[in-house]
Amino acid sequence: xxxxxxxxxxxxxxxxxxxxxxxxxxxxxxxxxxxxxxxxxxxxxxxxxxxxxxxxxxxxxxxxxxxxxxxxxxxxxxxxxxxxxxxxxxxxxxxxxxxxxxxxxxxxxxxxxxxxxxxxxxxxxxxxxxxxxxxxxxxxxxxxxxxxxxxxxxxxxxxxxxxxxxxxxxxxxxxxxxxxxxxxxxxxxxxxxxxxxxxxxxxxxxxxxxxxxxxxxxxxxxxxxxxxxxxxxxxxxxxxxxxxxxxxxxxxxxxxxxxxxxxxxxxxxxxxxxxxxxxxxxxxxxxxxxxxxxxxxxxxxxxxxxxxxxxxxxxxxxxxxxxxxxxxxxxxxxxxxxxxxxxxxxxxxxxxxxxxxxxxxxxxxxxxxxxxxxxxxxxxxxxxxxxxxxxxxxxxxxxxxxxxxxxxxxxxxxxxxxxxxxxxxxxxxxxxxxxxxxxxxxxxxxxxxxxxxxxxxxxxxxxxxxxxxxxxxxxxxxxxxxxxxxxxxxxxxxxxxxxxxxxxxxxxxxxxxxxxxxxxxxxxxxxxxxxxxxxxxxxxxxx
Numbered sequence: 001x002x003x004x005x006x007x008x009x010x011x012x013x014x015x016x017x018x019x020x021x022x023x024x025x026x027x028x029x030x031x032x033x034x035x036x037x038x039x040x041x042x043x044x045x046x047x048x049x050x051x052x053x054x055x056x057x058x059x060x061x062x063x064x065x066x067x068x069x070x071x072x073x074x075x076x077x078x079x080x081x082x083x084x085x086x087x088x089x090x091x092x093x094x095x096x097x098x099x100x101x102x103x104x105x106x107x108x109x110x111x112x113x114x115x116x117x118x119x120x121x122x123x124x125x126x127x128x129x130x131x132x133x134x135x136x137x138x139x140x141x142x143x144x145x146x147x148x149x150x151x152x153x154x155x156x157x158x159x160x161x162x163x164x165x166x167x168x169x170x171x172x173x174x175x176x177x178x179x180x181x182x183x184x185x186x187x188x189x190x191x192x193x194x195x196x197x198x199x200x201x202x203x204x205x206x207x208x209x210x211x212x213x214x215x216x217x218x219x220x221x222x223x224x225x226x227x228x229x230x231x232x233x234x235x236x237x238x239x240x241x242x243x244x245x246x247x248x249x250x251x252x253x254x255x256x257x258x259x260x261x262x263x264x265x266x267x268x269x270x271x272x273x274x275x276x277x278x279x280x281x282x283x284x285x286x287x288x289x290x291x292x293x294x295x296x297x298x299x300x301x302x303x304x305x306x307x308x309x310x311x312x313x314x315x316x317x318x319x320x321x322x323x324x325x326x327x328x329x330x331x332x333x334x335x336x337x338x339x340x341x342x343x344x345x346x347x348x349x350x351x352x353x354x355x356x357x358x359x360x361x362x363x364x365x366x367x368x369x370x371x372x373x374x375x376x377x378x379x380x381x382x383x384x385x386x387x388x389x390x391x392x393x394x395x396x397x398x399x400x401x402x403x404x405x406x407x408x409x410x411x412x413x414x415x416x417x418x419x420x421x422x423x424x425x426x427x428x429x430x431x432x433x434x435x436x437x438x439x440x441x442x443x444x445x446x447x448x449x450x451x452x453x454x455x456x457x458x459x460x461x462x463x464x465x466x467x468x469x470x471x472x473x474x475x476x477x478x479x480x481x482x483x484x485x486x487x488x489x490x491x492x493x494x495x496x497x498x499x500x501x502x503x504x505x506x507x508x509x510x511x512x513x514x515x516x517x518x519x520x521x522x523x524x525x526x527x528x529x530x531x532x533x534x535x536x537x538x539x540x541x542x543x
Contacts, residue, residue, distance in 0.1 A: 009176035010203035013086040015243050017171075020046035023219060023245030029267055030075040031252035031259070033118045034146055038075050042242055045079065048162060050169035052083035055161040059137055061114060063088030063172075066182060068112035068135070070096050070103070070121045073229040073238075073250040076141045076158060080116060081229070081238050085180040085199070086171050092182040093230040096121050097520075098192070104131035106184045106192055109401070116141055116158065120253055122148035176200040182400060183232055185329050194400030195329045197233075201394040205332040206239035208365050208394075213339050215271065215300065219245035222267055222295075226255055226274030227303070232333040235273055235302070235325075246271075257285030261293065264318075268295045272318070273325075275303035277519060279314045280461060284485065286317040296320035300337070302327060304524045305430060305448050307455035307463075308353050326359035326428060330414055332394040336360035336368070336428050357452065358427040359420075366392040369413065370422055382423030385431050389413040436527050438467035438475050445477055445506050447527075453501040454479055454494055454511065459487035464517050464525045465508065468534065477508040478534065482517060489513065 019026070024043035032038050040048075061067060067084040069091065071077040084091040092110045094103055103124065107115065112132065116139040117125050129138065129152045138152045143159040180199045184192035210217040215237075217223065223241045225234040229250070233239065241248040249267045251260060255274075260282050264272065279301065286292060296318045302325040306314075311322045327333030338360035344352065362368045370378045370386040378384040391413045398408060407415050419432045431446040432438075438445040447465035454463045461484045467475035479498065483489060491511040499507045518526040 009174060009199070011086075011171075011174045011176055011199040012180055012202060012239065013082055013171045015203065015206065015239055016042065016046050016049060016082045019242035019245055023242075026219065026245050026247055028075055028078060028248045028250070030073070030078070030250040031254055031263065032074055033072060033120050033252060034142065040075070042245070045075070046082075047167060049079045049083045049086070051162045051165040051167055052079050053087050053169050053171075054165040056083060056087055056089065056114075058165065059114060059139075059156070059161075061087060061089050064179070065089045065114075066092045066110045066112045068092040068094055068107055068110065068115045069230065070094050070115065070117040070125065071141055071230065072118055072120070072253040073225065073234060074118070074141070074252050075250065076118075077229045078238055078248070078250065081233075086174075088172055088174055088178065090179045090182050090196070093233070095184065095230050096124060100124060100127050102192060104128040106194070107132040107135060109191075110182055110184075110194060113137070114139065118142075118253075119146055119148050122150055125152065126150040174199060176203075181233060183329050191403075193404045195396050196400045197332060197394075201332060202233070202236070202239060204365065205236050205334065205394040206243050208363060209236050209240040209334060210244050211363070214334070214337050214363055215240065216298070217241065217244045217246050217271070221246040221271050222249060222269045223247065223271045224249040224251065224264060224267070224269040224273075226251055226260060226272060226278045232327075232329045235300075235327070235333055237273065255281075257281035257283070261285050261291075264293055264296060270295060270297045270320075271300070272296060272298070272320075273300035273302070275524070276301055276306045276310060277462070279306075279318070280310065283310075283313050283317045288485075292316070293318050298323060300325050302333075305357070305359070305452075307452040308357060309452075309456045309458075309460075311353070311356055322356060324356065324359050326430065328416060330396040330416075331366065331390060331392075334363070334394075335366050335390060336362050338427070341425065355427065358423075358429040360428060361426045362428070365394060366390055368422060368428060370420055375409070380422045380424055380426070382421050382427075382429065385419050385421050388416045388418040388420040388428070388430070390416060433527075436466070438465070438477050440467075440470070440473045440475050440477070440505070447477070449502060450477055450479055450498065450506065450508065453498045454481055456501065457489065457494060457497050459483050459489040460494070462517055462525070464527060464530060466527055466531050466534065468509075468531075477506070479508040479511045480514050480517065480530065481511065482514060 019042035025041040029039045067089045111134045114137040138155040141158045176199045181197040209215045225237040297320045299322045324338040327335040378386045420430045450465040451463040461482045463481045470476045494511045518529045520526045
């Protein structure tokens with residue numbers, strides 16, 4: 001017997017319709033690429049989005065077509081999040097930090113039919129347009145006055161398209177399982193792989209984000225994603241914020257410490273999220289200015305694991321509580337979030353800090369398991385590391401065009417490529433990427449623990465531990481660090497600092513101070529690039 005409830009499809013336009021009806025004046029604020037701050041309410045955002053939907057149809061966009069963007073987090077990109085998906089097309093958010101050859105490659109692999117781009121990417125578009133075999137229309141996300149001189153011939157102007165389009169639009173009936181978004185992995189190993197989201201998966205993900213033990217969003221919040229909208233849907237926040245009527249603040253391209261801090265303070269932001277490198281910049285700016293923020297309640301950090309020292313530094317300057325999250329493009333991206341349990345109330349601060357270094361507990365909608373090399377599930381004891389695998393309604397079951405099939409198990413799980421433990425309370429702790437793990441004398445050394453140890457030194461800003469070939473032990477750790485502005489440190493002193501905090505045999509053979517670490521398109525340190533650089537110049541170590 002089936003239930004007698006209405007079959008109401010979970011589709012993305014319903015989120016913006018709800019926000020416009022029940023929170024019409026709650027603002028979407030954006031720092032534009034042209035410079036000024038733009039603001040409007042959800043009702044006006046919906047009106048412009050319906051004009052955009054008509055404009056896309058007039059440009060020949062059909063259901064299932066891939067609509068590509070090269071754009072920052074702005075109000076125009078926000079409109080595309082709902083207009084392109086609402087007409088039944090698939091929004092393909094291209095990461096502009098990819099190499100130009102990869103930008104063209106993903107456009108061709110996706111078979112994009114139209115590309116809408118911010119004017120700051122005019123040179124990139126000029127370089128790659130002729131290589132995008134299926135793109136037939138280019139649209140500059142600006143007005144006529146700011147149209148780039150090197151725009152491809154026949155480029156349309158976004159604001160003119162909206163002005164000419166009808167304001168009357170009725171969303172078509174869509175299958176909730178229809179594709180709505182396409183986001184490619186960063187391609188640090190081989191070609192990028194496409195993750196194809198559905199309306200259903202994206203709406204469920206947005207609903208989960210807002211739950212109290214997750215992001216805990218409400219209409220009283222002011223949400224500012226510093227994860228860009230070209231990367232995993234800015235972690236789902238441009239959908240979750242209007243779903244509850246929260247004010248949404250979009251930082252545009254300005255993610256330097258001063259610009260981010262200014263926008264947080266001016267708009268009264270209560271919730272921020274982004275990779276650790278952004279918060280390092282904000283903390284440094286506030287420290288140098290002798291200032292702190294008092295409006296922030298929650299700082300969600302993902303992309304790479306923050307150290308205990310960085311968590312303390314961020315909380316002291318931004319004022320809110322840091323909560324780690326873990327996820328991937330393949331998980332939409334939220335997989336776990338680090339929230340305390342009731343029994344943790346009043347615990348020793350040192351214990352609380354150590355728990356904050358874990359990525360978080362699983363949430364309803366994402367199942368987790370850790371398996372050994374034979375695929376056998378390992379115990380949840382916090383001491384048995386293995387390969388992390390996940391499954392759930394917003395987890396990819398395959399890559400677009402079925403690339404990378406080896407990442408999906410025969411029994412329906414996605415192999416993340418992470419090495420992790422899960423403890424008795426359900427907290428996930430990543431120890432490494434499978435490709436980054438250091439195996440010395442047959443035993444694993446956690447690069448994350450080494451990085452956390454050295455970053456607890458007051459002079460250290462960032463660190464990266466990599467395994468270097470060794471004739472006796474197979475690999476030994478090398479620790480590279482950057483220093484905070486105006487600080488100095490002795491490498492041997494840093495090595496002793498680490499030795500006080502990790503197992504003796506984990507202590508790196510060398511600590512090396514560098515000016516900078518290579519950062520990838522999603523804000524992570526590119527350890528493969530580091531290893532390639534180091535092995536090309538480092539002599540074979542002696543026994």
